[in-house]
Amino acid sequence: MTSFDLNSAYPLSEHDLATLHRRLTQEAADNDLLDVAYRTVDSPIGTLLIAATPRGLVRLAFATEGTDRVLQDLADRISPRVLAAPKRLDEAAQQLEDYFAGRRQHFDLPLDWQLSAGFRRIVLNDLATDIDYGHTATYRELATLAGSPNAVRAVGTACATNPIPVVVPCHRVVRSDGTIGGYRGGPDAKVALLALERAA
Amino acid sequence: MEPKEPFDRVVTQHGPTVLRVARAVVGASDADDVWSETFIAALRAYPDLPADANIEAWLVTIAHRKALDSIRSGRRRAIPLGELPETAGANPAEDHDLDLTAAVRALPDRQRHAVAYHYLAGLPYAEIAALLGSSEAAARRAAADGIRTLRRRYPDSPHDGPTTPAPVTTRSRT
Incomplete structure (x- = not known):
């Protein structure tokens, strides 16, 4: 044809x-x-x-x-x-x-938490409200804050699976030994975000 | 559950074909409305569509219904449909094909639909027959009659001939 x-x-x-x-x-x-x-x-x-x-x-x-x-x-x-x-x-x-651009330290946005549940959600909520711009906390400190001081590994998982990084600042959570720990966006991104907040 | 791709990809992949079909079937001036109504209806029904459905055939089916609505309301407005002057001229890039698109618009409804769904959307005749409520043989005949008319009215078409297959030929043509 x-x-x-x-x-x-x-x-x-x-x-x-x-x-x-x-x-x-x-x-x-x-x-x-x-x-x-x-x-x-x-x-x-x-x-x-x-x-x-x-x-x-x-x-x-x-x-x-x-x-x-x-x-x-x-x-x-x-x-x-x-x-x-x-x-x-x-x-x-x-x-x-x-x-x-260093002009904003807090995000003021409605968040939909549906991609995060249970303990992970509690952890992410805590870190969204309790770790200020330019500061860091260790995974252990965050576990204590969430009411489960032994759940350090679970806190690490919560941060690693954070559906809204940057806005929910899991980059401010670092390891007790002073190294920065993992990050969903890669270690370079985490370093860059911490540097940005220190500089501002 | 089978994964269903994000609707945005459906729009990107099939939006151009649906727009061509709409332009062929209802003309350039009403094609945008038919396109929009088709994709809003598709978006509404999308979560319930079986994951293995042929998306393009499904979209053409919806577009066909929207086109019929548009043609009916157009006739109520008493705008002559068979007139040759076409609004496609609003876009200068289309001028060189004005005669061909006008010739498509001048085809009888059934032939125009069969030609558009087969030659623009790549739908097999069995599916076109289901859309038009005819037999497969009748759908095939309608498309053949339409194409014959187009060749006669537009004999110098640079697009005419066996060496230029349409880009939608991946689907099997029955």
Whole structure:
């Protein structure tokens, strides 16, 4: 059968498709169908992906985690209704920009804790409120703070699986021997964040 | 549960095809509305879609229903549908294909749908038949008749011929 290439009779511009995508995102939000909105933010520690549900910021991911993998994980664990939607995340992006510029020490954003449960969530809540900007605490101190002084390893796991790093400052948790310990965004990112907060 | 990909990827992967289909079926001026209504309806139903579903066929099915709605309301507004002058000219890049898109718009409904769903979306005739409520043979015939008309009206089409397969030929064509 001979083919008849009709596709080229309908050339599409990136502009047309981008406009339609924006319109879709807006209509999705208006119809309560935007379960997970995401965008990226440039930062000194690489491009960050941030995602929010209608309840609040639910995820911050480092470039090393891989956009596709992070979005798939959000689709699996929250909802497959995931759309790039910069607008819902304007405020979070602005606060992150201010933080990296040294102009902001506290994040004032609604957070959705649904990707963190149980003891891990208690630990992350504590560290979000009790370790101030520019300060550090050890994993053991944080375990004590959470009411389980022996749960040092569990605290380490809580930090390693923190779904909203930077905003929930697990980079401020270090090891008792003075070394910095692990970090979801890699040790370099942790060093950079601690240096940023010391300098400000 | 089978993993279902983020809807954003569905839009990126299939948005262009759905827009071409919409432009072919309802014309450029109503295509954006049909596209938007299709993807909002798809987004609403997406969590319940079986993970192994053929996403593009599913989207074309929704687009077909939205296009019928659009054509019906267009007829109520008494805008002549068969007129050749086309709004695609709003984009200068499309001017060279104005005649071909106009010729597609001038096809009888059934032929236009069959041509768009097979030659733009790569849908097999069995699925087109289900959409149009006809037999597979009738769907195949409608597409063949449509293409024959297009070739006649647009004989010098640079896109015409066996050497330029459409980019959607990965799907098996029955």
